[in-house]
Amino acid sequence: MTGKDVPGLMEAKDSIPAGTKINVTFLGNEDLEMRVSAAQAVRELGFVPVPHISARRLASRAQLEEFLSRLQDVGATESVFVVGGDPTTPEGPYEDSYDVIRTGLLLDYGVKEVSIAGYPEGHPDISNEVLWRALEEKSLSLSQQNLKATILTQFAFDTDPVLAWIDQVRARGIDSTIRIGTPGPAGIKRLLGFARRFGIGANAMIVKKYGFSLTNLMGTAGPDKFVTDLSAMLADKNTDAPAGTTAGPVKLHFYTFGGLLATADWAREYSRAQS
Numbered sequence: 001m002t003g004k005d006v007p008g009l010m011e012a013k014d015s016i017p018a019g020t021k022i023n024v025t026f027l028g029n030e031d032l033e034m035r036v037s038a039a040q041a042v043r044e045l046g047f048v049p050v051p052h053i054s055a056r057r058l059a060s061r062a063q064l065e066e067f068l069s070r071l072q073d074v075g076a077t078e079s080v081f082v083v084g085g086d087p088t089t090p091e092g093p094y095e096d097s098y099d100v101i102r103t104g105l106l107l108d109y110g111v112k113e114v115s116i117a118g119y120p121e122g123h124p125d126i127s128n129e130v131l132w133r134a135l136e137e138k139s140l141s142l143s144q145q146n147l148k149a150t151i152l153t154q155f156a157f158d159t160d161p162v163l164a165w166i167d168q169v170r171a172r173g174i175d176s177t178i179r180i181g182t183p184g185p186a187g188i189k190r191l192l193g194f195a196r197r198f199g200i201g202a203n204a205m206i207v208k209k210y211g212f213s214l215t216n217l218m219g220t221a222g223p224d225k226f227v228t229d230l231s232a233m234l235a236d237k238n239t240d241a242p243a244g245t246t247a248g249p250v251k252l253h254f255y256t257f258g259g260l261l262a263t264a265d266w267a268r269e270y271s272r273a274q275s
Helices: 006-015 032-044 059-071 095-101 129-143 157-172 189-197 204-210 224-242 260-274
Strands: 021-024 046-055 079-083 111-117 148-155 177-183 250-255
Touching: 006 032, 006 148, 006 260, 021 032, 032 046, 032 059, 032 129, 046 059, 059 204, 095 111, 095 129, 095 250, 111 129, 148 250, 157 177, 157 224, 177 224, 204 224
Parallel strands: 021 046, 046 079, 079 111, 111 148, 148 177, 177 250
Antiparallel strands: none
């Protein structure tokens, strides 16, 4: 959710299981009060806030400390997501999320778990070599600080690159929980717009595999097939893989492109159908 989505959270609260982690974004057009108030609302409604810390949007170390302090005041620092952020030129001293992590400040403000970004299909502006080095450096730094690490990935339509990427993560000795980014149900045009923006594969073959067609963009699409196929593939892998080569802990993270309520209702109905 964004800082502006508190009304949407109120609408969806009865459809979201207590204790669910809800990320709160760090957008350039929102201020400190909006971000802290949103995190506080998440906490007060019985969920776990995961505030984003956008490294390249931070103007100074003092601003980072102020944000962490305000979040701590409302009980919202246990889990955070540290990400590089969108600005081409950093607004302050932090080039990327690793720069924030290695300050050591997160521990000072009660952080226990840090989510870091993963990119199964790469990043349109960052080479794969740089992405892998960054993932390894951040994972090592968090381990040295005794902070729990979770890898939260960009969303995907295709299970094949996701599985291949998980294999590479584990081959590098990184055993953190991976949360695979999954689009909540949303309009097809909207999904494709986000895919283009973030460099997600969305050609005719991929989207057909996901469950919709590029020739009919008027409807909505949900992740039913993606989640079902990914679950089956992970189960097969963990059953057949030699010791030490399993996929390890893999969960989901929903991007609520179609709104919090629509995503929560979808997840609830999907879970019921599997039980």
